[in-house]
Amino acid sequence: MGIRSSRDVRRASRFEVLHQIYALGSASRSSLASASGLSTPTVATVVSELLDWGVIGEVCTEDSGGGRPRARLAVNPARGFVVGVDVSETYVQTDVFDLALQPRASDRQALDTGHNHPGDVIDRIERGVGAVLGTAGVPRADVVGIGVSVPGRIDRAGGVSVFAPNFAWRQVPFIELLSPRLPLPLYLDNPLKASTMAELWFGAGRDARDLAVVTLGTGVGAGFAVGGTLVRGTGNAAGEWGHSTVVIDGRPCRCGNRGCLEAYVGAPGIMRQLRERVPGSPLLRPDSQTATITALAEALAAGDPVAEAVLRQTARYLGVGIGTLVNMLDPAVVVLGGWVTALLGRWLVPAATALAARHTFAPAFHSVRFETSALTGNPISLGAGIFALEGFLAGLGVSTSRDPARHTAAIATTTPPAV
Amino acid sequence: MGIRSSRDVRRASRFEVLHQIYALGSASRSSLASASGLSTPTVATVVSELLDWGVIGEVCTEDSGGGRPRARLAVNPARGFVVGVDVSETYVQTDVFDLALQPRASDRQALDTGHNHPGDVIDRIERGVGAVLGTAGVPRADVVGIGVSVPGRIDRAGGVSVFAPNFAWRQVPFIELLSPRLPLPLYLDNPLKASTMAELWFGAGRDARDLAVVTLGTGVGAGFAVGGTLVRGTGNAAGEWGHSTVVIDGRPCRCGNRGCLEAYVGAPGIMRQLRERVPGSPLLRPDSQTATITALAEALAAGDPVAEAVLRQTARYLGVGIGTLVNMLDPAVVVLGGWVTALLGRWLVPAATALAARHTFAPAFHSVRFETSALTGNPISLGAGIFALEGFLAGLGVSTSRDPARHTAAIATTTPPAV
Ligand SMILES: [Zn+2]
Ligand SMILES: [Zn+2]
Numbered sequence: 001m002g003i004r005s006s007r008d009v010r011r012a013s014r015f016e017v018l019h020q021i022y023a024l025g026s027a028s029r030s031s032l033a034s035a036s037g038l039s040t041p042t043v044a045t046v047v048s049e050l051l052d053w054g055v056i057g058e059v060c061t062e063d064s065g066g067g068r069p070r071a072r073l074a075v076n077p078a079r080g081f082v083v084g085v086d087v088s089e090t091y092v093q094t095d096v097f098d099l100a101l102q103p104r105a106s107d108r109q110a111l112d113t114g115h116n117h118p119g120d121v122i123d124r125i126e127r128g129v130g131a132v133l134g135t136a137g138v139p140r141a142d143v144v145g146i147g148v149s150v151p152g153r154i155d156r157a158g159g160v161s162v163f164a165p166n167f168a169w170r171q172v173p174f175i176e177l178l179s180p181r182l183p184l185p186l187y188l189d190n191p192l193k194a195s196t197m198a199e200l201w202f203g204a205g206r207d208a209r210d211l212a213v214v215t216l217g218t219g220v221g222a223g224f225a226v227g228g229t230l231v232r233g234t235g236n237a238a239g240e241w242g243h244s245t246v247v248i249d250g251r252p253c254r255c256g257n258r259g260c261l262e263a264y265v266g267a268p269g270i271m272r273q274l275r276e277r278v279p280g281s282p283l284l285r286p287d288s289q290t291a292t293i294t295a296l297a298e299a300l301a302a303g304d305p306v307a308e309a310v311l312r313q314t315a316r317y318l319g320v321g322i323g324t325l326v327n328m329l330d331p332a333v334v335v336l337g338g339w340v341t342a343l344l345g346r347w348l349v350p351a352a353t354a355l356a357a358r359h360t361f362a363p364a365f366h367s368v369r370f371e372t373s374a375l376t377g378n379p380i381s382l383g384a385g386i387f388a389l390e391g392f393l394a395g396l397g398v399s400t401s402r403d404p405a406r407h408t409a410a411i412a413t414t415t416p417p418a419v
Numbered sequence: 420m421g422i423r424s425s426r427d428v429r430r431a432s433r434f435e436v437l438h439q440i441y442a443l444g445s446a447s448r449s450s451l452a453s454a455s456g457l458s459t460p461t462v463a464t465v466v467s468e469l470l471d472w473g474v475i476g477e478v479c480t481e482d483s484g485g486g487r488p489r490a491r492l493a494v495n496p497a498r499g500f501v502v503g504v505d506v507s508e509t510y511v512q513t514d515v516f517d518l519a520l521q522p523r524a525s526d527r528q529a530l531d532t533g534h535n536h537p538g539d540v541i542d543r544i545e546r547g548v549g550a551v552l553g554t555a556g557v558p559r560a561d562v563v564g565i566g567v568s569v570p571g572r573i574d575r576a577g578g579v580s581v582f583a584p585n586f587a588w589r590q591v592p593f594i595e596l597l598s599p600r601l602p603l604p605l606y607l608d609n610p611l612k613a614s615t616m617a618e619l620w621f622g623a624g625r626d627a628r629d630l631a632v633v634t635l636g637t638g639v640g641a642g643f644a645v646g647g648t649l650v651r652g653t654g655n656a657a658g659e660w661g662h663s664t665v666v667i668d669g670r671p672c673r674c675g676n677r678g679c680l681e682a683y684v685g686a687p688g689i690m691r692q693l694r695e696r697v698p699g700s701p702l703l704r705p706d707s708q709t710a711t712i713t714a715l716a717e718a719l720a721a722g723d724p725v726a727e728a729v730l731r732q733t734a735r736y737l738g739v740g741i742g743t744l745v746n747m748l749d750p751a752v753v754v755l756g757g758w759v760t761a762l763l764g765r766w767l768v769p770a771a772t773a774l775a776a777r778h779t780f781a782p783a784f785h786s787v788r789f790e791t792s793a794l795t796g797n798p799i800s801l802g803a804g805i806f807a808l809e810g811f812l813a814g815l816g817v818s819t820s821r822d823p824a825r826h827t828a829a830i831a832t833t834t835p836p837a838v
Contacts, residue, residue: 039460233749245739330657361572364654
């Protein structure tokens with residue numbers, strides 16, 4: 001510990017330079033040095049490697065002042081494709097992106113609570129990848145990597161889902177199971193990390209270096225960036241904000257503890273509040289979280305007092321959690337996303353952030369900005385695609401040793417699945 | 420935002436190289452490159468600057484194998500001195516260190532609740548600085564900077580104590596008030612940041628890059644390091660973990676909110692628990708927090724059941740807070756310090772960390788290590804001294820522009836105070 005290898009440093013520099021090329025659209029070497037904070041010689045080395053590998057190219061742009069055209073650096077979208085997969089509690093979404101991270105095709109397959117065994121999920125991923133490559137006309141050989149996001153705690157190096165309480169998975173060797181079916185470089189992480197990476201590259205991170213990205217869905221969690229870098233924690237477990245205690249000896253949570261924030265503000269927690277308030281409420285669709293939260297949103301739009309009371313109660317707990325997060329990290333921006341935010345955010349975000357003031361040390365609260373995610377498309381599959389890009393960059397020029405976070409199929413399929 | 424200047428990068432490299440020389444004791448250029456993660460040319464540039472300025476020198480060491488002596492780099496302790504000041508709720512401690520950060524002299528002056536106006540504190544700092552320089556025989560001209568730690572929210576650039584609830588200070592221009600009395604480069608920050616910096620340089624940070632440093636005293640807070648770097652937050656307000664809500668609508672806290680962790684586990688909170696349990700308890704010394712907590716420690720050592728009940732209750736709330744911290748940041752180590760930890764840690768740390776398991780997402784909990792601070796001396800004055808060292812390094816070679824976090828006296832005293 002305390003010691004980073006020069007290979008890690010080289011990789012981080014590559015990723016940072018490419019990040020800045022995406023952020024700037026196209027860039028000169030000197031603007032990359034100032035934007036990345038790397039030295040001019042380091043930028044020159046990285047740029048020449050990226051040019052050699054065809055990841056970036058030189059494009060001609062004219063000065064705004066009308067002067068002579070100058071060569072600038074831009075990503076070469078045709079160099080290859082990455083796939084990002086979002087495994088959520090209710091669906092598996094697969095997206096294919098070119099190397100400029102522009103989406104080319106998308107697929108979504110339903111996943112219900114009866115079909116969330118690893119094999120069910122892997123079937124859907126395989127079908128999804130086949131579907132998006134077919135739609136986009138991308139040959140499998142042009143895919144440089146596939147990033148998969150699975151909820152819960154992930155061992156990236158081992159490609160293992162250590163603990164996914166919402167699926168009741170423990171120590172599932174996910175990549176080992178997936179790689180015979182998709183013999184390509186595979187990368188595993190979770191939605192908190194993926195959506196934070198997406199915001200960092202294409203959302204709120206474009207003008208802030210200290211971010212918190214809150215996800216409200218069936219599960220609840222947060223991702224953090226400090227100084228422009230994703231916070232992983234020592235075992236890649238940072239961000240389990242949703243399992244922080246908001247009520248001592250409170251409701252049981254799927255993680256095995258009691259009184260977790262998720263048990264109050266996750267979709268099942270909101271359903272429970274509705275059930276406790278009005279046991280036979282017509283808003284309640286016991287077998288569908290999405291239908292219930294949608295009904296709640298419609299009732300809020302119509303001014304229904306029961307819906308308003310449930311919203312206030314949810315906002316109360318969410319305000320406590322947001323206060324803690326702001327107190328601890330003093331981010332410039334808190335971005336709220338996830339499907340519950342998409343449905344209820346219009347009412348929930350203003351109510352929760354107003355209440356958060358009561359739970360925040362005053363000076364930090366006054367400087368924070370709250371936003372709902374402005375990314376178009378799915379930030380989780382985008383972030384998973386960025387992880388695949390990161391792995392691809394790390395592997396360029398490395399032929400001998402094996403990247404512990406990159407997994408290629410140990411067993412090659414004799415007949416590759418049809419695309 | 421998102422843009423760091425090359426001057427910031429140069430400064431950060433200098434500070435990181437020097438940090439590694441401290442960590443390694445003495446070092447070769449190549450060991451510095453691998454330990455710091457900086458490129459060999461960057462290390463060479465920084466080392467040659469530090470040699471030119473006399474901050475480091477070359478020393479001869481023999482190979483462990485008995486080979487020929489080799490030149491290694493080490494800090495030059497005689498290059499100058501830094502002073503670190505810890506303004507706590509009950510005392511002002513001043514320490515002078517040589518440039519190798521070895522303590523040379525220390526002074527402590529009592530501060531009681533009737534004497535915590537800025538002027539009272541400044542008088543004690545001035546006397547403390549005079550005392551330690553006198554004892555150590557250090558001429559004032561050899562002091563390269565003074566770092567001062569004051570509890571609460573600090574605007575570093577402005578040298579302002581924005582909000583110090585325990586002193587009832589708001590917007591006190593502390594450095595502006597102090598600089599006529601001590602016309603030297605002055606740096607202001609808070610004890611959470613200072614003690615985290617001290618742990619990062621000389622404590623748990625020597626073998627972990629992701630740390631949380633918890634301080635339990637009159638006030639309660641935490642400092643964080645991610646990837647070996649101190650987390651400041653966007654407005655230097657990160658670490659206000661003590662003002663996270665543990666009981667919704669709970670006890671009022673000095674910050675103005677209700678139910679904050681500090682209101683339960685800070686020294687006044689522990690006293691309140693004792694008072695609520697046994698109103699006339701002989702352990703209670705209403706006018707002294709230190710005497711009460713000391714009496715509680717003695718009662719625990721004697722197996723007193725009231726003391727044990729108060730300890731259990733305190734551990735319960737502290738366990739919630741520690742769980743939140745581990746959930747959010749997944750640190751390798753949580754270091755507990757502060758004067759309440761020094762007195763009660765033997766009982767409180769094992770009880771609270773065991774209870775924290777109930778409030779932590781399981782995988783993160785199993786990988787974290789809990790420690791009580793192993794630093795000798797006062798980590799806050801040491802950390803404040805490190806901030807002065809950091810400011811001194813940043814200013815070397817910069818003669819024209821003004822460092823916003825460095826404050827030199829606008830008004831020179833005609834007769835410098837006697838040393
Ligand atoms: Zn939980
Ligand atoms: Zn408080």
